[in-house]
Structures are given as structure tokens and as C-alpha cells.
Amino acid sequence: MRSKTTLALAVLLSSALLVTGCAKPPQQELDAATAALTEAEGAKADTYASAELGAARDALNAAKQEIETQNNKFALFRSYKNAIAMLTDAAAKAKTAKDTAVANKEKAKGEARAAIDNAKNLITQAQTEMTTLEGCKRKPKGFAADMTVLKGNLDGIVAEVANAENAFTSEDFLGAKSTAESLAGRAQTLVTDLQNAKTKIKC
């Protein structure tokens, strides 16, 4: 009788310890979510998908917190189901951040290229207008001085195109776009000035 009871208790105790040993933190899912977040960071999500990356980081932190909470519970009551779901969600969010970053980066690249090309086109247009104006037969006094100012302005804009191209080459697409747009604005003003001058002197 005594030996049976002792055996029963030993089995009970072993089962309890076995159950305790089975509830382990979801390391595989945690590693997967962390890797997904690292990939998103590598895709420059900080710059091109900051909101999505923030959401992924928050989700991963929340999942880690849930794991901590479960770890602190009595072994028989631990459950990592919720933590696994949270980690899966964090990994999905990290993937979204990565995909958004890649898409936004491509979009920014395209926009930057278009802005630089637009600025270059306007510069070419300004150069053409300048050549036409210079070829004008009517050259009122002061014309040369005004042309010097306009040519100087165009030289300055042309010199700055290199900055936009450098930013593009170093993958600072947002900076390249901003610089190119500023140059395009100035080149457009110059084209307008040259066209007005042509009209004024009836060229």
C-alpha cells in the first residue's frame, strides 16, 4: 500500500515537472521576427517606411514583453500561444515595412530622377533661349550687361546640378529630388526672364 502511494505521488510529481519542461519560450518565432526586422532596417525602412518600421518594432517589443510575462508565471500556467501570435504579427509587420521601404525607395528614386531630368531640360531650354537672344539683331544698350547677369545665373544653376546628381548617386533620393526641384524652379524663372526679354526687344 505504502509503495503504491509513493509510486503514484512520484508519477504525479514527474508529470508536473514534465509539463513544466514542455512550455518553452518560442525562440524560433522570436528569431524569425527579429530577422525580419533586421531585413526591414537593411532596406532603409528607417527613411522610406518609418511608420511601418515603428509599428513592427512596437509589435516585437510587445511580443517580447508577453514572453517575459509568461516566463514569470508558475510553470504549469505558462502559455506562449499569445506570444507566438504576437511574434507572427511582428514578423508580418516587419515584412510590410521592408516591402513598403523597397517600394517607397524605388518611387523616390524615380521621382528624383524625373526631377533631375526636368531641371536639366529646363537648363537646356534656358541655354537655347539664351542662344536665340544672343543671336538677336536688335541689341539695345545695356543688353550685354543684362546678358552677363543672366549667363552668370545659368552658370550657377548648371554648377549646382552636380550636387543633385551626387545626392542621387549616394542614394539620398529625397535630398536629390529636393535640390533638383529647387534648381528647376530657378531655371524656369530664367527661361521666363529670357522669353520676356525676347518679347521686349522684339527678337
Place this chain on the structure above:
Amino acid sequence: MELEGSSGPRKAAALRRRLFLCLFGIAAAALTYYFGKRAEPRYNVVGARAVATRAAGRLAPESPDKARQIRLLMNLAESVTSREDVQPVWDRSDETVQMMWGRVLDLTRDSMRELLARRIAARSRWADVGKQAEKALPLAREEVKAPGLSRREQALLQQAEIALDRAQRLAKRGANAQASSAAEIALARAQEIHRAWEALHARFSDRSSLHEWSSMVQATIAESARIGTTALVIDKLRRRLDVYASGKKVASFSVELGSKGLRQKEHAGDKATPEGRYRVVAVKNHGQTHYYKALLINYPNDEDRSRFELHRRRGQVPKGVGLGSLIEIHGEGGRGKDWTDGCIALRNNEMDRLFQYARVNMLVTIVGTVP
């Protein structure tokens, strides 16, 4: 009796067995609880993780290396924490977890301090350089208008304007370090314009030039007084034409010069206004000139010719370029800038007033400035 007598020890044995089972059960429950329950962590991993994550996010744009270091260390701390979580209680080491997160927090704190210091320095640098650039540009805009400064300086001004524009946009976004770099470019361009302007104006503070110009003006006024005739004195720097009758100033007019008028005229087409002692050789009334009325002077005189020859021998004159001619004092002025090819322009109504004194052979002295 024997049976009754033996029930006593049996009862006691049953009691002992129950007591043993009870104590065994309590011990088993205590042991299960002890092995199952993880010791309450003495270290706030959740808090440390939240602080480090937030800091890495803030560091990423300006100090990506530091942000990466923090994340790497965090990953290490996370794996140590996970490993410790699943260790049997006798093998668990909260101290290791604490040490790892302590390192994360130390690095985070140091990095954030550096970032803060850098931001403060960048803000103060922007406040300094940005202000300097904003102050230098209006001056550069004025200086670039100086007759004698050219397309190169205009291009520099355009570059300075673009750089300052970029700096201001960056500063608005809080990127003070990049804004300061852009403002420094703007400032450097403005300073280059200023140096060109100073080089152009250096001769106006040169003592020997000032002495020479002063002597020329005194001689003209003295001759006007001696002969009792009218003479014109033109101060290029002040853009002023003074009329002297019998040695006394009787009128003064504002003038405009050649588009590079502050320079001494060297050859044809240089847009500079000549300096020297001349005489009026022709008085052109309305209809005889494109510029309302005009007084033609005898440029080039002998002195201009000998200087031109000297410069030509030194190779300072472009090939095939002559000395130039047709320097006049004429009308159609009042444009608010130096625009002529080297002539001196007045407003038409002032040209009318000047014509009251105009006659052929009248003395005309043009100088850089009169001290």
C-alpha cells in the same frame, strides 16, 4: 484481548502513515512550486528594452552606426535573457541578464548623450553660420552689381542663393548639421564675391592713385579758374559729375558708367570708363546721337595710347583688339545701374542743364575718385 491489544499500535501506524503522506504531499507541492516558479527578476528587462529600442530609432538617422551597435547588443542581451529563462533554477543567473541589459543601457545612454551634444553643437553652429550667410548674401547681391564684377561673380551669387535656400529648408526639418554645411557653402561663395569686390575697389584706397587723381582734379579746377572757363570733373566711384565755372562748382549730377565702369579702360570692348584729362571734341544735339544729347571727348589721348602700347607689349591686350573710341557724356541715363559700353550717362533733363555749359574744347577730367 490480544486482538484488542494489537489495534493500538495499528492505529498509531495508520496515523504515522497519514502524517507521512501529508508531509510528503506538502514537500512535493513545495518542490513543484520551487522548480516551476521562476524567481522574480530583479532587473527591469521590459523597461530597458523599451528605452533602448526608442533610442536606437532616434539615433538611426544621425548616428546609424551607434543605432546598429545598440541593436546588436540588444540582440545579444535578448538571447542571453531567453537562454536564462529556460535554465533550471539552480543554473539561472539574473546577474548575467542584468549585466547584458546594463551594457545595452550604458551604450544607449552614452550614444544619446553624444547625439544630444552633437545636436546642441549643430544647432549653435547653424545659428552662427546661418546668420552669417543670411547677412553676407544681401551684401553680395549689392557687390555683384559693381561695375567690373562679371559673370563669374553672378554665377557665384546664384550658387550662394541656392545653397542658402537648401540650408534653410534643411534647418526647417531640424537637420542642423547638414544645414550648417550648406550655409558654409553659401558663405564661402559670398566671401569669394566680396574678395573680388575688394580687389576691384583696392585701387580706390591706394594712396598713389588717390594722390594722382587729386592732382588731376586740382589742376583742372585751377585751369578753369585761370582761364575763366568751364570744366567737368567726373568721380567714377561716387558716380558724380561736377561742373566748375571759373574754378567754382556750379552744378553736380548723378551719372551712370560702363557696365565694368570702375575699371580703368584698357582697350575697345572692355566696357570700362576711361580715366584721364580730356577735352570735348564735339557737341551733339538732339537728333545727332542715339542718346538724346552727347558730348564726345578726345579718348584716346596720348597718355591712353602710350599705356595701351605698354599693355600690348606685355601681352595684356587680346590680339586684334584696338584702343577703342567714341567715349561720350550722353543722355538716356537714370536706369539705376551702370550699363553703357564705357560712356557716362545722365538723365535727359540733367543733360539739358549740362548743355548750358557745353562747348567744344571744354575740359573733362575723369578720375577713380576724389579723396
